[in-house]
Amino acid sequence: MKIEIYSPTIRRREMDAVLTAMVEEKIGPGERSRLLIQTAKDHLHFEYALALRSPAVALFLALKAVNAKPGQTVIISALSPRYYLQVLQDLHLTPLYCDVTYDFPCMNRELIENAIVNYKETTANQAGGDDSASPFETAAVVLHHNLGFVPDAAGIAELGIPVIEDISHSYGFWLKHDAKKEEAASEDKSKKEDKSSDSRLPAPNSLSSGVFCILGLEERDMLTSGGGALLFAMNRKEASLLRNFSGLAGEYCLPDINSALAVVQFKELERNLERRRDIAEVFAQASLRTRHKRFIPVNNNEYCNYSFSLILESGLKDVIAYAKKKEIVLENAFVNTIAGAGIIDNCPVSNSLVLRTVLFPLYPRLRSQDVERITRLIMTLP
Numbered sequence: 001m002k003i004e005i006y007s008p009t010i011r012r013r014e015m016d017a018v019l020t021a022m023v024e025e026k027i028g029p030g031e032r033s034r035l036l037i038q039t040a041k042d043h044l045h046f047e048y049a050l051a052l053r054s055p056a057v058a059l060f061l062a063l064k065a066v067n068a069k070p071g072q073t074v075i076i077s078a079l080s081p082r083y084y085l086q087v088l089q090d091l092h093l094t095p096l097y098c099d100v101t102y103d104f105p106c107m108n109r110e111l112i113e114n115a116i117v118n119y120k121e122t123t124a125n126q127a128g129g130d131d132s133a134s135p136f137e138t139a140a141v142v143l144h145h146n147l148g149f150v151p152d153a154a155g156i157a158e159l160g161i162p163v164i165e166d167i168s169h170s171y172g173f174w175l176k177h178d179a180k181k182e183e184a185a186s187e188d189k190s191k192k193e194d195k196s197s198d199s200r201l202p203a204p205n206s207l208s209s210g211v212f213c214i215l216g217l218e219e220r221d222m223l224t225s226g227g228g229a230l231l232f233a234m235n236r237k238e239a240s241l242l243r244n245f246s247g248l249a250g251e252y253c254l255p256d257i258n259s260a261l262a263v264v265q266f267k268e269l270e271r272n273l274e275r276r277r278d279i280a281e282v283f284a285q286a287s288l289r290t291r292h293k294r295f296i297p298v299n300n301n302e303y304c305n306y307s308f309s310l311i312l313e314s315g316l317k318d319v320i321a322y323a324k325k326k327e328i329v330l331e332n333a334f335v336n337t338i339a340g341a342g343i344i345d346n347c348p349v350s351n352s353l354v355l356r357t358v359l360f361p362l363y364p365r366l367r368s369q370d371v372e373r374i375t376r377l378i379m380t381l382p
Contacts, residue, residue, distance in 0.1 A: 002327040003373065008224050009272055009364045010261075017260040032256035032263065039263050040215070040230055048239035049232035050246075051254035055168065055216040058231040059087045059142065062212040065241040066162045068093055068139035075115065075141040075161070077107045078339040078350035084142060085338055093139060097338070099347040102311065103296045105334075105357075106151035107143065109159065118346070145170035147333065147359075148222070148306025152298055157211070168216030171223060172273045172304030212238060217254075217262050222306055223269065225262035228254040275364040276305040279371055283308045283360065286378040308362040309333045311353065314382050319358055328377055333357040 021027055033051045040049060052058050068074065070092035076084050078097045088095050098107045098115040120136055140162045143153055148169040157163050213232050217225040233239040254262075280303075287294060292310040297303050312319055316332060323330040334340045334357055339350040360374060 003329060003361050003366070003370050005329040005331045005359065005361050006220055007361075007363050007365045008219055009265075009268070011268070013268065014261050014264045017264045018257060021257045021260040027257040028255050029250045029253035030256045032259040033254050036225075036254070036259040036262050036266075037230070039266050040232070043266060044215075044232065046213075046232040046234050046239075047236055048242050049230050050242060050248070051259060052229050052231055052248075053252055053254055054227060055081075055166070055214055055218060055229040056083045056087055057252055058214045058216075058229040059084065059164070059166075060091065061242075061245050062164045062214060062231055063087070063091055063093065063140060065212060065238075065244070066140050066164070069137075072137045072139040073119070074139050075107075075112055076338070077144055077146065078344050078347035079105055079146050079334055079337045079353070080142065080144045081166075082336055082338055082341055084144075095338075096138070097344050097347055099349050100146075100353070102349055102353070104149060104151075104298055105146040105295055105353065106149055107141075107156070108152055108298075109155040112141065112156060112159065140164050142166065145173075146337075147295070147309055148173070148304045149295060149297060150301050163211045164214065165211065166214045166216070168214065168218070168221040168229070169306045170304055171215060171221075172269065172276070172306070173301065212242070217258070217265075222304065223262060223265040225254065225258035225265065228258050228262070272364045273304065276362060279362055279364075279366060280305040280308055282371055282375055283362065283378060286375045289379050290381050292381060305362065307333070308360045309357055310360070310378075310381075312356045312358055312381075316355060316358055318382055322382055323377055326373070326377055328374060329361065331359045333359040 021032060026032070037049050037051055050058070050061070052061070063074065068091060071094065073094045073096040074088055075096045075098055077100060079100055085095060096115055096119050098111050100106060100111065101108070116136070123136065138161050141156055142164045143151055143156060144166040145151065146169065150170050150173050153163055153165055211234070213234070215223070215230040215232070217223055217228040217230065219226065231242065233242050284294070287310060290310070291313050294310060320330045332340065332354065334354045337354070338344060339347060340354050344351065360378070361370070
């Protein structure tokens with residue numbers, strides 16, 4: 001039996017929730033959408049959120065909320081999702097592509113600083129050496145947590161550029177850090193809560209002024225509603241900006257039929273994370289017997305096991321073909337990224353990773369025998 005690269009974790013509870021919405025004939029934006037926002041707030045402790053039909057809409061509104069203006073640049077990783085580019089084009093914003101390292105598939109502060117310097121030099125050269133010919137204005141950094149790895153957003157925020165975080169792949173990491181923060185808070189009750197700070201943020205690395213977060217709910221995100229996204233702000237100042245979009249037409253808002261599914265996904269995540277961790281530990285041990293490498297989380301961050309990937313020393317096509325013979329579907333890890341579209345020539349590491357990084361099946365619905373087959377595959381990779 002063939003093992004597919006991905007399978008959404010939809011169990012009886014999710015099915016029942018969607019069926020109930022259908023039976024009640026309440027499938028458009030409504031009460032369940034509001035329930036989803038409240039459920040998410042219970043886990044993430046944000047100040048305000050919008051439930052939207054797609055991550056693309058969420059990114060569009062987030063950039064509008066930080067007052068991005070036509071002609072300004074937006075810094076994005078070359079390994080960002082391809083839809084980022086379309087959103088920037090729609091807003092007449094200029095993408096400034098940033099490379100990554102071979103050890104970690106996300107941007108860091110040093111790489112962003114280098115990208116800015118290179119961009120300024122290139123622009124000045126194109127203007128005949130006149131630095132004032134085209135002033136550099138950056139609207140935001142859109143920080144995608146690629147493959148579930150969590151970048152150092154705190155260091156990036158110190159650049160003074162508004163940061164929009166995309167935690168669609170890494171939400172499990174946030175959940176773990178939320179629990180750790182609650183435990184720490186209970187041990188130090190005498191410490192006065194600063195409601196104007198970012199202390200309620202589950203991850204210790206996120207907010208500066210003007211920051212918003214996108215939690216995608218697409219088929220391959222950590223949580224799924226079958227499509228959609230939450231756009232949220234942690235603090236009152238940023239929440240007031242999002243409230244400007246509270247009167248969006250229903251066509252922009254997440255329908256109840258999708259929201260019903262997402263509510264259950266939130267409640268079931270801890271069980272799914274545990275299963276992901278158990279599977280990933282087996283795969284990681286198997287990978288130690290190969291010559292291929294894995295990405296390394298930064299700052300000793302615990303990985304949420306969104307996926308299992310390897311940076312290959314051999315050809316990607318050969319490995320995928322080898323797995324196909326064993327009826328296991330593998331995939332280019334970055335095929336749906338901007339670099340994967342082959343349109344960037346100034347990010348050599350990203351382009352190299354596109355050609356060398358393979359994704360293995362890792363999802364809670366894998367059976368024990370499936371895990372064993374994938375494990376044997378990893379250990380015998382060419």
